[in-house]
Amino acid sequence: MSTVSDNHGTSKALDKIKWLFVFILVVFVIWGNFYFAGPNSVYQPNVVVRIIGVILVAVLALLLAITTQKGKSLISFAKESRMELRKVVWPTRKEAIQTTLLIAVITIVVGLCLWGLDTFFFWAISKLTVLGH
The missing domain is CATH 1.10.287 (Helix Hairpins)
Incomplete structure (x- = not known):
């Protein structure tokens, strides 16, 4: 031992x-x-x-x-x-392209939604404060 x-x-x-x-x-x-x-x-x-x-x-x-x-x-x-x-198991070329395009489209849509919300809140706050007159 x-x-x-x-x-x-x-x-x-x-x-x-x-x-x-x-x-x-x-x-x-x-x-x-x-x-x-x-x-x-x-x-x-x-x-x-x-x-x-x-x-x-x-x-x-x-x-x-x-x-x-x-x-x-x-x-x-x-x-x-x-x-x-x-x-x-690696994705095929078609699957990789489709997934990439889907992510790009979702990113653009979410970006536009956030831009719209930002614009709306900026407009609303400017109307409620001194910036609006």
């Missing part, structure tokens, strides 16, 4: 170390990108080399993050979301 809890504790400690390395890699990428891009930099690599370096270190950080428990749960969530997305 204690080996299970020890294993879980070791896994948590290992995850914390992995997240620390991910954080260090991200900080290194940000620092390196700004340092080597500056006009006062001693070594100014080609922009393509900088971009490739940023991408490689970012991918390394991402791969390291995926190996943690949170990363594995994120991958599982993404897979389940994709399966649910495949179950969605």
Whole structure:
């Protein structure tokens, strides 16, 4: 029984170390990108080399993050979301156009009704107050 809890504790400690390395890699990428891009930099690599370096270190950080428990749960969530997305029944082109036109017509009608009410209330209030004479 204690080996299970020890294993879980070791896994948590290992995850914390992995997240620390991910954080260090991200900080290194940000620092390196700004340092080597500056006009006062001693070594100014080609922009393509900088971009490739940023991408490689970012991918390394991402791969390291995926190996943690949170990363594995994120991958599982993404897979389940994709399966649910495949179950969605999308409307046909005709249904989408009809729904869009219906919403546009309703919006125009409601807008005209509100404009009419606004005009009526403005007229009524102007007749009741000093603006009406």
